[in-house]
Amino acid sequence: MQVTIECHGASQRWCGAERFDLELPPGATVADALQALAARHPELAARRATLAVAIGEDIVDGARRLEPGAMLALIPPVSGG
Amino acid sequence: MQVTIECHGASQRWCGAERFDLELPPGATVADALQALAARHPELAARRATLAVAIGEDIVDGARRLEPGAMLALIPPVSGG
Amino acid sequence: MTPSRLRQGALNPAEFLGSTPPDCGGTAAFVGTVRNEHDGRAVTGIRYHAYAPLAERRLEQVEQEAQRRFGVRVRVAHAFGELVVGDASVVVVAQAGHRAEAFDACRWAIDTIKQSVPIWKEERYAGGEARFLEGTPIREVGQA
């Protein structure tokens, strides 16, 4: 199945794009998606512990199972204000 | 000699006027002026410990000797803000 | 010429938030307004009395001492005369590099104004009565 990754803040640099699609096996979780991204993007892998993922208005945890077509927003450490 | 008393805040109520002249012996001090006021105005006498006196831009202490025609501003506890 | 820090009638807080210097990252501001209630009584307005020569000087000293203590640019202003509920009676604006100093300086300045500036509140109540509030004996600006 396919999901979309939306990269915010510095995660745009780590992944080299603001938005792209990611192919995952059916039944994959948020953690699986992060694992797949970390395997391709070493800068993201190094910062994985500080990275959150949002779907819509919610921060989701690694166990969340993904729907096909889901949009995952990568939320690196924030610096507003 | 004569000095002028300017009453601010609640001291207007204690003295029953906003401004009036006060007759003092030559060489009188700020403390003498307050003593004369306290003798006439019991409400002021009761609050004398919390009352300050200003001449122009300065708070003055009791030992300050008065010039004839001096203007003494009575400064009761303040409540700005 | 710097506008007076002691002004007749309600203040306009927006006037003090106009522009920030380029090295300012944080502005903390305080605006005091006339409330409709005090100690359970309905308040319709407050008349602020001031001893102007010393009040002006003390307000200026508050700005200078805040700058000295916190390294922060502070502007203060206080109203005198008749104010009604909702009117702004005092404004403090502290512009700093970072927010911690801005907050500290702003809070120090308003606390100091209340203790060191010869201004008095005469509250007006719904029934028509008026009363000077109890205050605090005046202190020097630098005095703890």
Place this chain on the structure above:
Amino acid sequence: MTPSRLRQGALNPAEFLGSTPPDCGGTAAFVGTVRNEHDGRAVTGIRYHAYAPLAERRLEQVEQEAQRRFGVRVRVAHAFGELVVGDASVVVVAQAGHRAEAFDACRWAIDTIKQSVPIWKEERYAGGEARFLEGTPIREVGQA
């Protein structure tokens, strides 16, 4: 309809100081502006990025949680997009009966915005370079 709390371009702080409710005696405000310097480098501007769906919600939660904790009405707004030196990026206004709660709520709200709202600073430097700042891992609004 309430205007959005997340807005494109510099904020106008005066907009948030318009009127105070009659039971408000103290308004504390904080305005964050773009500085011309950071870590010794000359800054020309900051591009603020936001993840809008969550940022809007979190800004609203900051207002609600401030009200719950401090009993104070708080309004917050944050800019996104390109800002230049001197532009206002964030505004917090806390209206309370008295100044202590107003300051506490205002300070809590700006501290919480910086930790809980998905917004990122991309600083632009005099030489033309740009860089995302290091931040802090995002937290829930209520989290200490």
